[in-house]
Amino acid sequence: MYACLFVCVIHFFLQICFYEGKCFTGRCLEVYGDCDNFQDRGFMNRVNSIRVESGAWICYDHPDFKGQQYILERGEYPEFQRWNSHNDHMGSCKPIRMHGEHYRIEMFEGCNYSGQCMELCCDCPFLQSRGFTKTCVNSVRVYGDGAWVMYEEPNFRGRMYIVERGNYCSHNEWQAQNPNIQSIRRVVNYF
Numbered sequence: 001m002y003a004c005l006f007v008c009v010i011h012f013f014l015q016i017c018f019y020e021g022k023c024f025t026g027r028c029l030e031v032y033g034d035c036d037n038f039q040d041r042g043f044m045n046r047v048n049s050i051r052v053e054s055g056a057w058i059c060y061d062h063p064d065f066k067g068q069q070y071i072l073e074r075g076e077y078p079e080f081q082r083w084n085s086h087n088d089h090m091g092s093c094k095p096i097r098m099h100g101e102h103y104r105i106e107m108f109e110g111c112n113y114s115g116q117c118m119e120l121c122c123d124c125p126f127l128q129s130r131g132f133t134k135t136c137v138n139s140v141r142v143y144g145d146g147a148w149v150m151y152e153e154p155n156f157r158g159r160m161y162i163v164e165r166g167n168y169c170s171h172n173e174w175q176a177q178n179p180n181i182q183s184i185r186r187v188v189n190y191f
Contacts, residue, residue, distance in 0.1 A: 016093060036092050059090055084157075141167050
């Protein structure tokens with residue numbers, strides 16, 4: 001009985017729905033947790049709209065949590081441009097597991113936590129305006145129970161990367177092709 005209740009509670013709090021067509025039309029794939037390959041569930045990787053019922057999710061344009069990342073928080077995305085994508089490819093997703101109100105991140109200019117360091121506890125639309133002299137962030141330490149989204153361009157635009165609690169000694173560890181980061185924000189809309 002308790003196991004069933006636990007599963008039902010998880011389903012209530014974490015749900016995302018992918019649609020083949022724009023404006024929530026066509027075939028639908030409902031996901032309640034990690035999904036490493038949409039095709040394994042009989043759903044092709046063509047996604048044109050998404051409805052996030054609850055939680056915050058990291059979606060990837062390739063299977064096995066690879067490729068370009070997208071952060072999707074509770075709400076509706078009637079076309080792929082709304083989640084900052086240039087195409088309708090989506091192959092895997094997983095919920096962001098950490099949430100809370102204690103946010104702290106340290107960003108370092110060099111790999112292995114070297115060079116100039118900046119510590120943040122709140123959103124920053126342009127790192128250079130806060131004294132971070134370079135556009136390169138090569139290593140990161142995330143503390144507390146919050147997740148962060150790092151963007152390649154100012155004002156939370158461009159390619160995005162999600163980092164959760166832990167140590168990332170190089171930009172490759174958050175799947176970035178280069179170390180350019182110019183803005184960062186907290187993931188706060190969890191439920």
